[in-house]
Amino acid sequence: MLFTSLNFAIFLPVVFILYWFGTNKNLSLQNILLLLASYFFYASWDYRFLFLLIFSTLLDYFTSIQMFTAENQQKKKFWFWLSISINLGFLGFFKYYNFFTTSFADSLSLLGIQANFWTLKVILPVGISFYTFHGLSYVIDIYKGRIKPERNFIDYALFVSFFPLLVAGPIERATHLLPQIQKKRDFNYSAAVDGVRQILWGLFKKIVIADNCAKFANTIFNNSNSYSGSTLVLGALFFTFQIYCDFSGYSDIAIGTARLFGIDLLRNFAFPYFSRDIAEFWRRWHISLSTWFRDYLYIPLGGSKGGTWMKIRNTFIIFLVSGFWHGANWTFIVWGFLNALYIMPSIILNTNRNNLYTVALGRLIPSVKDFFSILLTFLLTVFAWIFFRSENLHMAISYIAKIFTPTLFKLPYFPGIGLSVSTFIFTFLFILIEWIGRERQYAIQFIGMSWPRSIRWSFYITLGLIIFYFAVSTPSQQFIYFQF
């Protein structure tokens, strides 16, 4: 059930009505309703993997209690490693088994040994990387003594499976989400209105910008040999906007939906393409994953405490792991490696915390320095996305090599797909609105709040009509991050 589907448009109001009108007097009933709705939502993808989700939930629920009540450190460690290894085992099996076997066979063949390992034709359970990381953070937090285990299974299961975040995050922390699940939730008018507005903006990003850019990005990346260097640059730009609007659009819908149920989810994006350096970019892109890696990998590895070399080593580790988290493909690893390289100068020079605040705070126009810093960071990011989007390393390298040919200076052209003026216009308007609203949680959070209601509503209705137009006239694309 896609957030952009008609099914979800029916599912959400039904759950909302039942939640606030049928179960509002009883917190347990509300949580049971949300859990059942979440399982229904997940089963609509593939009911077989629902059992995997329930198993993973049960595993973490029981091991965390065992860990907490363990008589000694040895037993605590046993339960901890049992949970970690089974969680990572599932993730490894479904996501990485084929990658490791084919990569191992390839390296053996370089030594002249022909090995024929079995590869498996398994479907990657949707959201496995996300709910596994939910579970891992919970187990690690209990092991480290940061939190106590949740004894109420429904509450814990809801923490893992809450439908807005189940398939593509934001990756929540028990310390943030569980207390909200345990506490009575009252309907908050402002939060609900804000949630609807954020959903509207998320739908605009996904349906109008991402799906439109996807048409061009897919055609250009899939036929890169037929296009000029300048067209390939445009292809990379289209993908750059596609991936941002696709994923941040999903996050906006997820966060907005959760707010309708009185739950605040972690922020996942903070206008990353307006970053002035790569360190800032990573504080603004997929924030829930970046902070997860910071808290559960970077800091345990020693963080920045062991001097410059330690910082460099740890930075490379988290970027490589982050790349690998995205998928079992060398392209993601190179993408992670590139980002680690990009961030190195600021790590070495200790300037990685230079740009902590929103660019041009309180002003409409950025300074020349800020403008060029944003442009440079953006171009570096676009370059890295080429690896992320390519099917394999060979394709990525060919794509880049084709860009840097004399055809780079030819006018871009799109044989067969036509040039959609509307895509350019809407992308331009989108960038403009994002820039104006960059100091907020999401771009249209406060846009027009001081306008008369008639104008404000006209704006929302226009936005709705544009979304409606593209929703029915453009083939819907799967959310990119569902594959991770």
Place this chain on the structure above:
Amino acid sequence: MKIFLKKIIVFLALFLLIATIIQIALSVKIKGKIISGHDNLEQIANADVVFLGSSRCWVQFDPHFFDKTFKVTSANIGVDGHSEIAMAIVRLKDYLERNKPPKFAILSFDPLMSAGSEKNNTNYVHKDNFARYAFYPNSKDLLFVNYFNFTTAEKYIPLYSIFKYNLLYNAIFTKKNDSYITYGYEKHDEQWDTISNPITGEMKNCFFTARDIPSVTNSLNELNDLCIKNNIKLLCIQTPVYKVIQDDIVFSYPASIAKSLAIPFIDVNVPSIRNNITYFYNSDHLNTSGIAQIDTLFKRSNLLNTFLKQ
């Protein structure tokens, strides 16, 4: 909570109202006009002669020629992409809903036609052109709307079908169509580009076979019944195909089917035309040079002259 729900409902109602207003405005703007070239259902012809059939009717029967030569008024209501007789029936019914019944109906009838089914149509070629009629269809439009199986959402959600089938631009910027299209005939001057569209016998796969004769006969009979009911005289004409797809046996079926139903039949699929590639723009469609050739044959045809003078 109540305020929130009330506002959401008001917002959705307002949204729906505005969408409905836009839908109505667009419908009014395009009423009676052709916006895609094929959506000529609303064109009032009140003609003496109508031509029925698929693209082989749509691009090969020139109403101007018939009007001038036989002193009649004619309209081409062939439907491009639809070789089913069922579609010819639907199109004629639709025509009769909006026009006086013609005196004559000429069906472009050859082995490329098929029986089809009015209730279970599976051919959706050019469905998009007729999506403009899908919203709240009146009894006249229902024939096509049902034939193309437009969904409930397409029929009752304002703007849905206009958006889904990408008609918005055409509806806003209604272009002036070529007068040939307005008269229900699409003129093709071009020669066969055999490089981009190589000469093959592929179209032979679309011929109906001996096994299909009963169903095709039934469909033709149904069309004939409709014509009789409306006092229309039906004539079948078989037009030429390029020699590469000629098959003497198969091309003899239409004549025998028409004969079995006592429907007059004219065959202009003659070697002098079908052996000359310059008369075609592909294996089963004549260009204007080829049409000039069949028009000469029509002019000389005693059967046609007698038929149209009844």
